[in-house]
């Protein structure tokens with residue numbers, strides 16, 4: 001049926017494991033991911049995705065039909081799901097007959113997906129690490145090349161909903177926000193040690209926070225007397241500066257900015273895009289779902305740079321072939337979720353899917 005830096009490899013589904021990596025979420029907390037929690041993209045507008053319609057306890061993956069169709073998942077295809085999360089998209093690929101390598105930075109997410117997708121046996125394998133480093137996965141080291149690579153960016157509701165992970169201003173927990181052991185710093189380190197200028201820059205750039213300067217002044221004054229330790233400390237400090245207006249929590253933008261900084265999300269995305277031509281077969285598909293304008297702009301610019309046939313410049317006598325051409329774009333612009341999908345699953349509203357195909361003839 002066809003449907004419309006170093007990590008850790010695992011074979012097929014193992015039930016044995018909801019583990020914590022050494023030095024990461026160690027004994028101080030026990031993280032429990034309930035299978036009854038829906039998953040979410042990067043949109044933390046103060047709304048839990050629980051309300052957004054997980055079905056049968058599982059996430060409804062964003063634009064699943066479109067993703068499956070453009071991916072060309074079917075018998076014999078081998079697909080890298082670079083952001084496995086709860087395995088919603090992977091499940092669709094596997095149901096269509098494809099084999100999947102599921103990659104995630106988060107060992108807890110991998111353990112959950114291995115249990116969920118155990119029924120597909122050897123067609124489903126996993127690798128733990130940043131997708132930008134996925135060339136270290138055994139299959140890729142052995143020379144295999146994929147028919148598709150999916151990046152569905154952001155965090156999952158499993159991550160958001162676990163107070164112990166420190167992603168959410170709605171749940172008090174340690175100010176952590178690491179997606180996994182490959183994330184190099186905690187949010188507490190960023191908030192308590194980065195300079196006021198650096199903090200202002202990330203709040204403006206990653207969070208598009210108009211009150212960045214005022215928030216950072218309050219953070220700096222607070223941390224001088226008492227370093228931030230919990231999500232409630234930080235959310236409370238921001239709320240005192242910005243006040244509460246409307247449905248969106250005043251800490252939404254700042255938390256998003258911190259999460260992106262803690263996990264080097266934009267650099268990881270840029271590196272994963274650069275890696276894509278090396279892990280795909282000629283004709284292989286690259287699909288990227290973004291939830292944030294900065295991410296989408298990065299993807300759009302990358303694809304434009306690598307898909308233009310000819311380059312031109314007023315100082316040149318004639319246009320020249322683009323030496324960086326790698327991809328064809330079967331879809332101009334971004335695919336967006338239907339009104340029906342947004343109604344059923346409001347978190348899909350800011351999603352944009354971009355699709356590219358690795359050219360058959362590589363330079």
Ligand SMILES: C[S@@+](CC[C@H](N)C(=O)[O-])C[C@H]1O[C@@H](n2cnc3c(N)ncnc32)[C@H](O)[C@@H]1O
Pocket residue numbers: 039040041042059060061062082083084085086087088089090103104105106109129130131132152153154155156179268269
């Ligand atoms: C939005 S969720 C994916 C949901 C998934 N598509 C599904 O249908 O269940 C994003 C997941 O990607 C992971 N992730 C984000 N950036 C990553 C990166 N650079 N490398 C590996 N995993 C990443 C997060 O830990 C999270 O589990």
